Amino acid sequence: MLPPKTANALxxxxxxxxxxxxxxxxxxxxxxxxxxxxxxxxxMGIMAGTTSGLAYLMGTVIxxxxxxxxxxxxxxxxxxxxxxSLVKGFSAYGQAVTLARVGNRIVADNQKKVxxxxxSQDVAFFTRSHTAEIMMRFNTGAQAAxxxxxLIITSLGRDLLSVIGLTAVMIIQDPFMAGIGxxxxxxxxxxxxSLIRKVQKIFSREFHTAIQIMTESIEAFQGIxxxxxxxxxxxxxxxxxxxxxxxxxxxxxxxxAQSQSGPLMEALGGVAIGxxxxYAGWGVLHGGRTxxxxxxxxxxxxxxxxxxxxxxxxxxxxxxxxxxxxxxFDLLDRPPVEVDAPGTPALRVEGGKIEFDDVFFGYRADEPxxxxxxxxxxxxxxxxxxxxxxxxKSTVMSLLERFYEIxxxxxxxxxxxxxxxxxxxxxxxxGFVSQDVFLFSGSVxxxxxxxxxxxxxxxxxxxxxxxxxxxxxxxxxxxYNSRVGEHGAELSGGQRQRIAIARAFLKxxxxxxxxxATAALDSESEAEVQKALYELQRNRTTLVIAHRLQTVxxxxxxxxxxxxxxxxxxxxxxxxxxxxxYFTFHQLQFAGQQERLSA
Ligand SMILES: Nc1ncnc2c1ncn2[C@@H]1O[C@H](COP(=O)(O)OP(=O)(O)OP(=O)(O)O)[C@@H](O)[C@H]1O
Numbered sequence: 001m002l003p004p005k006t007a008n009a010l011x012x013x014x015x016x017x018x019x020x021x022x023x024x025x026x027x028x029x030x031x032x033x034x035x036x037x038x039x040x041x042x043x044m045g046i047m048a049g050t051t052s053g054l055a056y057l058m059g060t061v062i063x064x065x066x067x068x069x070x071x072x073x074x075x076x077x078x079x080x081x082x083x084x085s086l087v088k089g090f091s092a093y094g095q096a097v098t099l100a101r102v103g104n105r106i107v108a109d110n111q112k113k114v115x116x117x118x119x120s121q122d123v124a125f126f127t128r129s130h131t132a133e134i135m136m137r138f139n140t141g142a143q144a145a146x147x148x149x150x151l152i153i154t155s156l157g158r159d160l161l162s163v164i165g166l167t168a169v170m171i172i173q174d175p176f177m178a179g180i181g182x183x184x185x186x187x188x189x190x191x192x193x194s195l196i197r198k199v200q201k202i203f204s205r206e207f208h209t210a211i212q213i214m215t216e217s218i219e220a221f222q223g224i225x226x227x228x229x230x231x232x233x234x235x236x237x238x239x240x241x242x243x244x245x246x247x248x249x250x251x252x253x254x255x256x257a258q259s260q261s262g263p264l265m266e267a268l269g270g271v272a273i274g275x276x277x278x279y280a281g282w283g284v285l286h287g288g289r290t291x292x293x294x295x296x297x298x299x300x301x302x303x304x305x306x307x308x309x310x311x312x313x314x315x316x317x318x319x320x321x322x323x324x325x326x327x328x329f330d331l332l333d334r335p336p337v338e339v340d341a342p343g344t345p346a347l348r349v350e351g352g353k354i355e356f357d358d359v360f361f362g363y364r365a366d367e368p369x370x371x372x373x374x375x376x377x378x379x380x381x382x383x384x385x386x387x388x389x390x391x392x393k394s395t396v397m398s399l400l401e402r403f404y405e406i407x408x409x410x411x412x413x414x415x416x417x418x419x420x421x422x423x424x425x426x427x428x429x430x431g432f433v434s435q436d437v438f439l440f441s442g443s444v445x446x447x448x449x450x451x452x453x454x455x456x457x458x459x460x461x462x463x464x465x466x467x468x469x470x471x472x473x474x475x476x477x478x479x480y481n482s483r484v485g486e487h488g489a490e491l492s493g494g495q496r497q498r499i500a501i502a503r504a505f506l507k508x509x510x511x512x513x514x515x516x517a518t519a520a521l522d523s524e525s526e527a528e529v530q531k532a533l534y535e536l537q538r539n540r541t542t543l544v545i546a547h548r549l550q551t552v553x554x555x556x557x558x559x560x561x562x563x564x565x566x567x568x569x570x571x572x573x574x575x576x577x578x579x580x581x582y583f584t585f586h587q588l589q590f591a592g593q594q595e596r597l598s599a
């Protein structure tokens with residue numbers, strides 16, 4: 001799993017962490033885009049200035065036009081109002097576009113950074129983490145970084161500057177009236193604070209439910225054949241429905257919590273305006289004040305109301321985005337695992353001799369899978385790994401590609417320890433064909449070319465021919481341009497495998513790993529695939545996990561892997577004569593086959 005930022009940890013985030021998150025965002029993304037933010041800030045300043053100017057102008061309009069009945073002022077003042085509004089409109093446009101551009105760049109940059117970080121993780125990380133969780137963090141995190149910065153910048157720029165400007169107008173017009181209007185503000189801020197914890201709690205629950213929904217849906221779609229053949233649709237539906245309902249409730253609770261500041265702010269705003277109306281009305285009627293001052297203060301108060309409300313809510317709105325930003329940092333802070341030490345040499349393959357020497361390994365501590373496994377696969381020869389399920393055969397292949405680090409012992413290719421050469425050169429030296437072929441969504445050509453992206457068209461066709469795949473590919477309407485689905489769903493098992501074999505031909509790696517490559521095929525497909533595989537194996541050091549007798553009989557060497565060790569090895573005839581573990585294993589399989597044939 002990813003770092004254990006469970007619901008609890010999320011909930012318990014303290015404000016120090018919030019401060020850290022914000023300052024880290026400002027020091028990284030904020031600093032990188034300071035020019036864009038400054039420009040946007042300038043636009044916001046102009047907006048705040050024009051808004052305050054309009055409020056101020058209100059007083060002049062009332063006094064000149066309505067009290068003094070000055071008709072020439074009508075033109076000047078209405079012109080000024082139009083001009084100020086125009087400037088305000090253009091600044092609003094400028095700030096929105098600038099801020100959005102910076103924000104989009106931040107999202108894109110962060111997604112690239114997260115992707116790089118993810119690609120540098122080892123296979124174990126991906127085995128432990130669920131795709132849905134990684135994807136949610138990938139998206140939510142990158143967007144949260146933008147949202148936090150934009151929200152703070154907008155609050156400081158547009159809202160705070162507007163409130164300051166409008167307050168200045170109120171003070172200029174009548175300091176006492178301004179005081180009455182502003183007295184309620186601190187109450188609003190304090191009232192809003194108590195909502196923050198609630199919002200954090202609900203958000204973390206909402207986020208985890210959303211991950212569950214995605215996880216279960218992805219699993220349901222990926223396993224749709226199994227689900228349908230076991231008629232499990234109703235169970236799946238009920239389970240996912242239940243989560244969707246839970247998410248709906250959490251979302252509703254979230255909106256209720258977030259909006260609780262609304263009535264409070266409305267009431268306080270109403271009180272402020274009511275007080276000003278009382279004081280100013282009395283002042284205009286009995287205290288010699290002008291109606292212009294009164295209208296100007298009321299306008300400023302009304303205009304400052306929205307930005308003030310947003311400022312008071314800032315903390316609440318920030319809360320969820322800050323949690324998202326933490327998720328981003330969780331991923332970004334993972335040290336890259338697959339990094340070769342500087343100066344690590346590339347693997348030089350001469351014959352491709354593979355040596356496992358006393359290898360110990362477990363996926364989890366205290367659960368050993370390989371317990372002193374040793375064998376040698378001679379260059380250019382085929383070595384078969386056989387043995388009971390769970391004995392560790394697939395693990396041997398994963399370790400040879402260095403998907404996991406061994407605990408002790410050595411694995412070497414042509415005398416070079418695999419830990420002392422670059423991972424890239426190691427993996428480039430190995431071709432792999434397994435029974436569950438992974439095809440990328442794209443064309444047949446793209447999928448074969450994955451073996452060597454620089455390959456020419458002729459080379460791709462030659463590889464397909466060698467893999468006995470050319471004929472069926474050209475039989476498709478679009479030939480090599482035919483699309484294969486997300487998992488190559490439109491192709492038969494045998495066709496998929498032959499594309500994978502073509503890919504391996506194209507890669508032309510000196511070492512070949514075959515994981516039960518023909519186990520799931522009917523006999524016709526199997527014959528085609530088998531022919532292709534024999535050709536592929538020629539002159540390569542081949543390690544094959546074999547369950548079927550045919551592969552084993554022809555192998556140059558057979559290693560019987562049991563409980564994480566090679567307990568017996570030799571050629572088929574030798575091992576049969578020996579009447580040991582292989583013999584028993586062989587007899588069991590043979591008996592099974594006889595039974596199947598007679599059934
Ligand atoms: N990614 C993994 N995480 C944890 N344990 C694993 C993982 N992969 C395999 N194992 C465990 O390691 C042991 C050896 O598995 P492995 O797949 O290597 O056996 P195998 O001989 O290839 O079996 P089979 O013939 O059934 O494919 C098993 O107990 C298995 O449960």
